[in-house]
Amino acid sequence: MTSTTKKTQKLPSEEMLPDAKGYFGPYGGQELPPHLKAIMDEIADAYLKVRETAAYQNELKDLYQHYVGRPSPIYYASRLTEACGGAKFYFKREDLNHTGAHKINHALGEALLAKHMGKTKVIAETGAGQHGVAMATACALVGLPCEIHMGAVDIVKEHPNVTKMKILGAKLIAVESGTKTLKDAVDSAFEEYVKDPDNFFYAIGSVVGPHPFPMMVRDFQSIVGKEAREQFPAMTGELPDYVVACVGGGSNAMGIFSGFMDDASVKLVGIEPCGRGLGKGDHAATLTYGKPGTMHGFHSYMLQDDTGEPDPVYSIASGLDYPSVGPHHSYLKDLGRAEYHAIDDTACLDAFMKLSQLEGIIPALESAHAIAWVMREAKNLGPDVKVLINLSGRGDKDADFVAEKLGL
Structure with missing residues (x-):
């Protein structure tokens, strides 16, 4: 498994960020x-x-509570765990919210x-x-x-x-x-x-x-992390070893990361879309392959050309094809508090089908990127490792597209 080479520092509680100017x-x-x-x-x-x-x-x-249906549950995916032969898969079920996502x-x-x-x-x-x-x-x-x-x-x-x-x-x-x-x-x-x-x-x-x-949306999404930080120890007796979420702009990831930010034992992992490959316009892996730049009124990591204009991007998951990313994620990357990796379309589709057919849960293609990374790394992580994945949305919206793509 690839890991960050930067020294991990203890991050101040998320309520201390950003500063008064929004940085x-x-x-x-x-x-x-x-x-x-x-x-x-x-x-x-x-x-x-x-x-x-x-x-x-x-x-x-x-x-x-009464409209969305919170708290969303945590589910242990035993059949997917057995099939992958390594780390234990747990899902924070944001797909069960009213409207089907976080x-x-x-x-x-x-x-x-x-x-x-x-x-x-x-x-x-x-x-x-x-x-x-x-x-x-x-x-x-x-x-x-x-x-x-x-x-x-x-x-x-x-x-x-x-x-x-x-x-x-x-x-x-x-x-x-x-x-x-x-x-x-x-x-x-x-x-x-x-x-x-x-x-x-x-x-x-x-x-x-x-x-x-960036602050306001994170604050609203922090309900995911607050719930999970209470639920997971109540369910398993300990904290997860990894918390994993897909990253486009980064709201679902920041939501669940916020609950574990000061738990040094919990590794935070964001998964971006590698799409069709590393050619210009073939992916949207901003934190993995981008560099700092400015667009849409904020400064963050960005996929850009030599003039600083945003590159065209692509992902099979429409919610991930954005050439920049939340500034809090960029800060976490530089601090070494979170690591970021990329998953391609093929692995994403495989994870989409595996979770559907082994657990009866059809995930959003966005969420399937996070699942695919854990499936790939499960054996390397080992059977004693517990991984909490934010299942950020359900795949009803993607079912017809995937069926056509795979010829089902």
Whole structure:
């Protein structure tokens, strides 16, 4: 197994990050013109105030329990463990949440904040459609109009989620520019947002973007890590040896990592998409093969050309094909607190089918990347090693695409 060569340092508790300017070490910030920076600061101030109120916390807690169905359980996958012949597989079942993924955790928080701020419309981007469905759901719940921007390629791949968004009342904008995938959907959504930032709320779908979104989305997703940190010892008598999650923008990974950040014995591992290979436009393994750069209003690791412009990216999992990554992940990489690896499409599809046929759980293609890495490393890790994988979403959205891809 490849491991980081950098010295691991104890990281301050996640509540201590970012700093007042939105930086995680050298990453993050607000790389924006002054008028947009003022809008972001307004959102940050409103969030920091409202999150401390009992009314907001109680409403969100009630929705997590009675609407989302939290806490999500942890499941020991005995048949997959036996088949792989090594480390024990445990899954944090975010796929069982209402809307089928972890995205609802932050979607509810953002929708409630938008309503508190008196915004008149919520705008969001989506790749695999899970963030889009979650935001459409949350906006229906709080009574706000919702506009979702989605790349034309992803609309074809993720048709079931497109239908759900429309049923939920969201306005869907098909993005035909660029590669017609997630990065272009972000560009399109942001262009619409800046037309009236005083009245519109841009609900970013991951731990990316300018401050306060990397902090805010992480905070909402930290419910995953808090639950898992209590559940796993209660279930097994000890902490996991590894916590593994897929990484595109990085929200599900940051959510579960946050619960184990100060547990030095727990190795944190993020899995990126290696796609079709290492050619330009064939993968989206930002932390594995990128370098620091700036896009979409923040500084982080980035896949980029010689001029600093983002490279085209690809992943079989629409939710992972983004050329940058959350700044907190970049900081964790540099500190050596987390390590990051890449898995290709073939291994991802194999993991998708193995979990489906051995455990009766159809995972999202995004989550299947994390599963594939553990399947590959299981024998090397050994039978005494316990691995907790964040099963970030279910694969209903991917089933038809995978069946066509594999000729089923």
